[in-house]
Amino acid sequence: MADEQKQIIRRAPAVPKKISDLKPEMGRVCLAGTIISKNKDIGSFILDDGENKILILTNDPKEFEQLREGTFIRVMGKVWGQEGELEIQADIIQDFSKIDKELYNKVVYTKFRE
Template identity: 35%
Template sequence: MRRLPAIEREIGKIRDDDFRVKILGVIVDRDETNQCALIDDGSGKAVLYFMSRENFDMAREGKVVRVIGKVRREENIEIDVEIIQDMSNLDLALYEQVRYVLNEGG
């Protein structure tokens, strides 16, 4: 079975018709009991739910991560995490410049 591709989105721009998204942000809070975390990308916050303890353990407070997952239709933005990647070594300023150039076409 083929999966739908993940759309790269800012949290604040997630649309109702988005099914699978790719988010880059900072983990700002964790809940050990419910195995969930809060991610902030500067445009908004989302609650991340983890099915695997290994993935949850990668979501440490203050760590820059990219997550890919399915969007839940709830009051707040919630994502069922399928993949998490440590992006701590990413040059965020350069990343933002590249995104700006790609989005503005210039």
């Protein structure tokens, strides 16, 4: 066991995107928006970025239970599905309720759309 070497697995960076910019071939993305509804049966919720909505799937029941409708959050995860039927498999969900939503969108999306 002492001779075993740890294998470090690095994730690809999550690129900030608006829901309308998502494509099936994209890897990891970062979305910010408001939770508008939750589905406890499958551990998912609908995220609204102010322009569009998308289904977000979670794997952590404890984390899912802490999510509240109406909360502004940031999600990092993998794009799944086909054009017109995309969803996100969440890796990280962060509470952004104390972040100024308009300022965040202005700074992040202006920078990454240039």
